[in-house]
Amino acid sequence: CEPEESLANVLRANLGLTSVKVGCDTGMCGSCTVIKDGKLARSCSTKMKRVDNGTKIMTLEGIGTPDNLHPIQLAWIAYGGAQCGFCSPGFLVSTYALLESNPKPTRDEIRDWFQKNRNACRCTGYKPLVDAVMAAAEVMRGEKTKDDLIFKIPEDGRIWNTNYPRPSAVAKVTGTWDFGADVGLRLPPGTLQCELVQAEVSHAKILSIDTAAAEAVPGVYKVVTHKDVKGKNRITGLITFPTNKGDGWDRPILCDEKIFQFGDAIAIVCAETAEAAKAGAKLVKVEIEQLPEYMNAASAMADDAMEIHPGTPNVYYTQKIAKGAETGPIFDKADVVVEGNYYTQRQPHMPIEPDVGFAYQDDDGKLCIHSKSIGLHLHLYMIAPGLGVEPENLVLVQNPTGGTFGYKF
Numbered sequence: 001c002e003p004e005e006s007l008a009n010v011l012r013a014n015l016g017l018t019s020v021k022v023g024c025d026t027g028m029c030g031s032c033t034v035i036k037d038g039k040l041a042r043s044c045s046t047k048m049k050r051v052d053n054g055t056k057i058m059t060l061e062g063i064g065t066p067d068n069l070h071p072i073q074l075a076w077i078a079y080g081g082a083q084c085g086f087c088s089p090g091f092l093v094s095t096y097a098l099l100e101s102n103p104k105p106t107r108d109e110i111r112d113w114f115q116k117n118r119n120a121c122r123c124t125g126y127k128p129l130v131d132a133v134m135a136a137a138e139v140m141r142g143e144k145t146k147d148d149l150i151f152k153i154p155e156d157g158r159i160w161n162t163n164y165p166r167p168s169a170v171a172k173v174t175g176t177w178d179f180g181a182d183v184g185l186r187l188p189p190g191t192l193q194c195e196l197v198q199a200e201v202s203h204a205k206i207l208s209i210d211t212a213a214a215e216a217v218p219g220v221y222k223v224v225t226h227k228d229v230k231g232k233n234r235i236t237g238l239i240t241f242p243t244n245k246g247d248g249w250d251r252p253i254l255c256d257e258k259i260f261q262f263g264d265a266i267a268i269v270c271a272e273t274a275e276a277a278k279a280g281a282k283l284v285k286v287e288i289e290q291l292p293e294y295m296n297a298a299s300a301m302a303d304d305a306m307e308i309h310p311g312t313p314n315v316y317y318t319q320k321i322a323k324g325a326e327t328g329p330i331f332d333k334a335d336v337v338v339e340g341n342y343y344t345q346r347q348p349h350m351p352i353e354p355d356v357g358f359a360y361q362d363d364d365g366k367l368c369i370h371s372k373s374i375g376l377h378l379h380l381y382m383i384a385p386g387l388g389v390e391p392e393n394l395v396l397v398q399n400p401t402g403g404t405f406g407y408k409f
Contacts, residue, residue, distance in 0.1 A: 042118065
C-alpha cells in the first residue's frame with residue numbers, strides 16, 4: 001500500500017473488511033471507525049504512513065459474527081439501533097471501546113462519547129442507540145444475559161405491535177449488509193471507474209467542452225459527453241403533477257448547451273482506476289459564458305429574472321391555500337400569545353452513504369443499472385428515452401440503501 005493511502009481503503013479493498021464504511025471520507029461521520037492499538041480511530045482520515053508495522057486494528061468483524069453476536073450487537077437489534085444500517089458498524093465499534101473503558105456509563109456519558117468521537121446517525125434520533133448501549137452494558141456487567149435481549153415470539157404468534165426485529169438487522173449489525181460501494185469492490189477485473197465532471201458555477205451557457213487533455217491521461221478509456229448520449233439526453237427533471245407548469249423534459253443527462261445549477265454533470269471520465277478517472281476529470285476544460293445566478297427564491301421570482309429552465313417558469317409549482325376560520329378569536333382567548341418571525345436554512349436530506357452506482361450488460365444483452373434509487377419504475381421510464389434504450393431492454397436494481405429520506409426519488 002502507498003503511504004498516502006487511507007487505512008479504510010486498505011481494510012476494505014485489500015483485506016475485504018467491508019464492515020468499515022466510508023461516508024464523508026473526511027473523518028467527520030464516524031462510519032469508518034476502528035480501534036487502532038486500543039484507541040478509536042477514523043480510518044478514512046488515517047494515512048498508512050501513520051500505521052506502523054505490528055499495529056493492532058480491530059474492526060466490527062473482530063467483535064461479533066452472524067453466528068456469534070456480541071451483546072452490543074444483540075442490543076442494537078433489540079432496540080432498533082440499526083435502521084438503514086450504514087452508520088451501525090462505526091457506532092458498534094465505538095460502543096465496544098466505550099464499554100471497555102467505562103463499563104457503567106450514564107446516558108449523558110454515552111451521548112458525550114458519541115459526540116466526542118464524531119459518530120453521526122441520520123435515522124434514529126440517537127435515543128435507541130443510547131438505550132442499546134445501556135442494555136448491552138448490563139449484560140457485559142453480568143446483570144442480565146444475552147438471552148434477555150433476544151426477541152421471543154408470543155405464544156399466539158403475533159408479531160404486529162411487538163419489538164420483532166427487522167429481517168436485515170443481523171446483517172447490518174455485523175457489517176455484512178452490502179451497500180453499493182461494498183458490491184462495487186467485487187465487480188470483475190476490467191470494470192471501468194467513473195468520475196463526474198461537474199459544474200462549478202450555478203448558471204451559464206456552455207460554449208465548448210475540451211476533453212483532449214483528459215483523454216491523454218494514462219488509464220483513461222473515454223470521456224463521455226452529451227455527444228455520446230444516443231437518446232434525448234433529457235430526463236423528467238420535475239416530479240410531474242397536473243398542476244406543474246412546463247413540460248418537465250428540461251433536465252439534461254449531461255449538460256450540452258447550458259448549466260442550470262452548481263454541480264450539474266457535464267462529462268463522465270471512464271478509466272481503469274478511480275485515481276486515473278479523478279485525474280482526468282480535473283483536466284476537462286469547459287468554456288462558459290456566465291449567466292445571472294439566483295441565490296435565493298426572491299431573486300429567482302423577480303420580474304426581470306431569466307427563465308432558468310427553457311419552457312418552464314422559475315416558479316413551476318403553486319399550491320392553493322384553503323382558508324378556514326379566522327384565527328383572531330383563538331388568539332384573543334389564549335392566556336399567552338407568542339409572536340415571532342422564523343426561518344430556516346434549506347434542509348438537505350443528508351444520508352451518510354455516498355452516491356454509488358454501477359452498470360453492465362447482462363447475458364441477455366440488457367443494460368442493468370444498480371443504484372440507491374427508491375423510485376425504480378419511475379426512473380426506468382425516465383432513463384430509457386434519455387439514453388435511447390427501449391424500456392424492456394433496461395433493468396434497474398436497487399442496492400441496499402444507506403438512507404434516502406426522499407433524496408433518491
